[in-house]
Amino acid sequence: MAETQSASKSSDPMEAMREMRDAYLGVMSKAMIDAVNTETYAQVTGAMLDGYLTAATPFREGLDKAMLQGLEQMSLPSRQEVVALAERFTNVELRLDDIDAKLDRIVSLVSERRTASKAAPATRPQAAASAVATSRVSRKTATKASAPVARRAKAAKSTSARKPGPRKG
Amino acid sequence: MSEIEEQWRTMSRVLTTKAAIAQTPKELVWALNKARLYRYIPVVPLEKRHAIPLLLVFALMNRPSILDLRRGHSFVEFMVSQGYDVYLLDWGVPGLEDAHLKMDDYILDYLPRAIRKVKLLSGAQEFSLLGWCIGAILTTAYAALRPDDGLRNLMLLTAPLDFSDPSKLTFARWTDEKYFDVERVLAVFGNMPGEMIDYGAKALRPIENYVVNHLKLWDNLDNPSVVESWHAMNTWVTDNIPMAGGAFRQLIVDLYRNNLLMKGEWIVRGERVDLKRLRASLLTVIAQGDHITPPCQSEAIISRIGSTDTDVHRVPGGHIGIMAGSAAHKQTWPYIDEWLGARSR
Numbered sequence: 195m196a197e198t199q200s201a202s203k204s205s206d207p208m209e210a211m212r213e214m215r216d217a218y219l220g221v222m223s224k225a226m227i228d229a230v231n232t233e234t235y236a237q238v239t240g241a242m243l244d245g246y247l248t249a250a251t252p253f254r255e256g257l258d259k260a261m262l263q264g265l266e267q268m269s270l271p272s273r274q275e276v277v278a279l280a281e282r283f284t285n286v287e288l289r290l291d292d293i294d295a296k297l298d299r300i301v302s303l304v305s306e307r308r309t310a311s312k313a314a315p316a317t318r319p320q321a322a323a324s325a326v327a328t329s330r331v332s333r334k335t336a337t338k339a340s341a342p343v344a345r346r347a348k349a350a351k352s353t354s355a356r357k358p359g360p361r362k363g
Numbered sequence: 364m365s366e367i368e369e370q371w372r373t374m375s376r377v378l379t380t381k382a383a384i385a386q387t388p389k390e391l392v393w394a395l396n397k398a399r400l401y402r403y404i405p406v407v408p409l410e411k412r413h414a415i416p417l418l419l420v421f422a423l424m425n426r427p428s429i430l431d432l433r434r435g436h437s438f439v440e441f442m443v444s445q446g447y448d449v450y451l452l453d454w455g456v457p458g459l460e461d462a463h464l465k466m467d468d469y470i471l472d473y474l475p476r477a478i479r480k481v482k483l484l485s486g487a488q489e490f491s492l493l494g495w496c497i498g499a500i501l502t503t504a505y506a507a508l509r510p511d512d513g514l515r516n517l518m519l520l521t522a523p524l525d526f527s528d529p530s531k532l533t534f535a536r537w538t539d540e541k542y543f544d545v546e547r548v549l550a551v552f553g554n555m556p557g558e559m560i561d562y563g564a565k566a567l568r569p570i571e572n573y574v575v576n577h578l579k580l581w582d583n584l585d586n587p588s589v590v591e592s593w594h595a596m597n598t599w600v601t602d603n604i605p606m607a608g609g610a611f612r613q614l615i616v617d618l619y620r621n622n623l624l625m626k627g628e629w630i631v632r633g634e635r636v637d638l639k640r641l642r643a644s645l646l647t648v649i650a651q652g653d654h655i656t657p658p659c660q661s662e663a664i665i666s667r668i669g670s671t672d673t674d675v676h677r678v679p680g681g682h683i684g685i686m687a688g689s690a691a692h693k694q695t696w697p698y699i700d701e702w703l704g705a706r707s708r
Binding site: 298 | 458459460542551571654
C-alpha cells in the first residue's frame, strides 16, 4: 500500500513541482530570516516608522481638533472626557473589589465563629463522656495491675464522697 | 471541475469566516475593568479532582483563546478532564483609558485580586500558576514579590525573562533606541497597536508566515482535519489586540533594553523584584525552535530563583506550536499534567 502511494507520488508531476517550490521557499526563508536580523533592516524599518509618525502626527492633531470642535458644537463629550470617565469607573470598580474582599473576609470570620460556637456545646458532653470512659478504663487497668493501689484509690474516693461539701440554701 | 469549486469554497470560507474557538464550558466569576476571570466547569467528580486550583495567565497582546483552541485539541479541555480546577485570566482589550496601565498594575492590582477570587471559589489556600510569554513575566514577578500568597507551583511557557544577549534577539535589535522611539509611538497611538505587534511577530519569519502558511492550506484543502486546524489557528492569529502603552514601554525599556529583571534591579511599584524570593516549585517549558522567545531567554531563571524544586522541559517546536500544534497533546500537555499532578495533592 505504502509502495503504491510512493509510486503514485513519484509519478505525480505536481508533487515534483511542490518539492521544487518547497526547496526554493526554504532557501528564500533562510535568506529572509538572515535579512531581518541585520542592523540595516532595523534601521530601514525604524526610518519607515519614523516617516509614518512624522506624516501622521499633524494629520491626527488636525483631525482631533476638528473632532473636538464638532463634538463641542453638538454638546457631546470629547474623547478625553470619555476616557477620564472610564478611568473613574475603573477606580470605582477597584474600590468595589476592595469592599467585596472585605465582605468576604467578614463572612468567613462570622461563619468560623458560628461553627466554633455550635461545636462548643457539642464538645463539652463529648469531652465529659470521654473523661468518664478514660477514668473507667484507668480504674479497670489499675485493678488488674495492682490490687492494693486500687483499694487505696477506692478508699480515697469514699473518703472524698463522705467529705461534707458547702451547703446550699 | 466540482472538486475545484469545492476547494475554492473551502478556501474562501476559511479565509473569510471565524472558526468556533474557546468552546470549553466556563463561567465568568470575576471582572475588573477589561479583565475577566473564568472558571471552567469541572467534568471530574469532586473526590477525584486535584486539591490545588490552576490559574492560567496569558500574554497581554493576544487573546488567551489559544489555550482552548478547538474541541478535541484544547489544553484547557485536557486539564479539566485530568481533574484540575482550571481558571483563566483574560486581560481583555485595553482602550485609550488604559494607556497608562503598567505591568505594575497587572502584577500587583489585577493578578492578586483574581487570585483572591480563585482561592475563595476553590476553598484552597494554595494555588498553581501557569504563565505563557508575557504572562510568564507577570507571574514570575508576582511570585517573587508575593512569595507568601500561597503559590505552590509556577509553570512558565516560553518565558522571555533574560535579555542579556541582544545579539540573539531580533526584537531587541528592532527596538533599539537608535531605531525605535517608543515614546513617540505611544504619543501617537496611546497603546501599542495590535497590527504593529502582529507585523513584528510575523516579520521575524516572513516567508513562513506570509507564504508557506497559506500554501500549507492550499496543499491540504482536501484534508478536513488540516483545514479545520488551520481555520482555528487563523482565527486566533488574526484577532489582534493592542498592548497597554505603559506595559509596552516597560517591556521595551526595562526589559529588552536594560534587562532589569534578571539583573535584580526591576522596580515594580516601589518594590524590587528579587528572584531569590521565588520559592514555589518551578517548571519552565522551552520551545527549541522558538524565534519569538529564543531558548536562551528562558534558561537563566532556574539559577536565579530561591526554589529547590525546579524542572526544565524542552520541546521541539515554536512559540505557539508547543501548546497548540498537532504534537502538543503528546509532547507538552502530558508532561505538564504529570509534573503538576504530583504537586497538586
